[in-house]
Amino acid sequence: MRVCHETIYQSIYVQGRGALRRELSACLRTGRALRRPRRKDGERRGKIPGMVMISERPAEVADRAVPGHWEGDLILGAGNRSAIGTLVERSTRFVLLLHLPDGHGAGAVAAHMTEVMATLPAQLRRSLTWDQGREMTNHAQVAAATDLEIYFCDPHSPWQRGSNENTSGLLRQYFPKGTALSGHSREHLETVAAELNARPRKTLGWKSPAEALDEVLAAAA
Numbered sequence: 001m002r003v004c005h006e007t008i009y010q011s012i013y014v015q016g017r018g019a020l021r022r023e024l025s026a027c028l029r030t031g032r033a034l035r036r037p038r039r040k041d042g043e044r045r046g047k048i049p050g051m052v053m054i055s056e057r058p059a060e061v062a063d064r065a066v067p068g069h070w071e072g073d074l075i076l077g078a079g080n081r082s083a084i085g086t087l088v089e090r091s092t093r094f095v096l097l098l099h100l101p102d103g104h105g106a107g108a109v110a111a112h113m114t115e116v117m118a119t120l121p122a123q124l125r126r127s128l129t130w131d132q133g134r135e136m137t138n139h140a141q142v143a144a145a146t147d148l149e150i151y152f153c154d155p156h157s158p159w160q161r162g163s164n165e166n167t168s169g170l171l172r173q174y175f176p177k178g179t180a181l182s183g184h185s186r187e188h189l190e191t192v193a194a195e196l197n198a199r200p201r202k203t204l205g206w207k208s209p210a211e212a213l214d215e216v217l218a219a220a221a
Contacts, residue, residue, distance in 0.1 A: 068126035
């Protein structure tokens, strides 16, 4: 059996009490009895600069009455080494997939998201809600290029992107967990998205997302 260093430190600093704690901490190279965080007070390590939180999102996004509000995330492949980006329109459940063959860092995600969202008419580009993954570090660049208002979910709150979570579950039928995702071509992703968008949904009165989106576009014409 092996014990990682963090387990040892927690045993000394958290579980230890009284004389036992002082005795053990004295054996450390630093001799400190308390752990001191390296970050400043109030600083959240890994926080993306300039985030606008979901609490500031307009009420029209929540009721799904106005089209053009999207939810997004990544589905990750084996060892988190590959990914596919997912975008779901909240009112119609229409799905777009981001082809990320060269990695899912912030630069790649921003470039491919901008490319895909640019194909949509302006009335379908109102907002995007994402989690706090580092792949969205360049969110300001995406917002400027696409005219999207970008909002971030609270930590560990996947239900705040319920449509996207549901869609990710459907996508796992095509892209099982533990498999590499970088080998899927752009054409294959478009085929998968088309299949999902042609599937009737109970929540849409048994219309498909593609039919619902066509109605939105026809009404705006």
